[in-house]
Amino acid sequence: MNPQDPLADLHPLRQPELIGWWPPALGWWLLLLAVILCVASLVYVLLSRYRRNAYRRRALIQLQRLHTDYHAKREPGQYLSELNTLLKSVALVAYPRADIAASHGEDWRTFLNTSLPHEQHFESMFSDAVYQKTCPEIDVEQLHKSAQHWIKRHKAAL
Secondary structure, three states: OOOOOHHHHOOOOOOOOOOOOOOOOHHHHHHHHHHHHHHHHHHHHHHHHHHHOHHHHHHHHHHHHHHHHHHHHOOHHHHHHHHHHHHHHHHHHHOOHHHHOOOOHHHHHHHHHOOOOHHHOOOHHHHHHOOOOOOOOOOHHHHHHHHHHHHHHOOOOO
């Protein structure tokens, strides 16, 4: 050491302590709160939609059961009657009772077809065949697809 050098008496530089991650700054708390609120809102919306569409899931299960029964028994008249009843019950859940309860025949078929793309429309025979004892030749597979599409995609007026 040189006694003439005044810098020789200085102590080495001290490093400050590293900044810890805890506790977080106010901005991080606010961000966490915003994320929690967004997740809670998303869960609420999805749960509400899931509950609101429970009638659709039950109807699709019932429709599949009707279709399986039809293939086992081959009774188109019974299938058409039960299919019409199922569609009417789904419509009564999704739309005002006053609009649905009295509709039948061609009005009922038109109501169903308004929610379907053209290739999925119910045939004109559907509105008459439902109320006849002897069933005309009608494409049951197409009816099943149309009913399935209508149950899944109709716009409910809830």
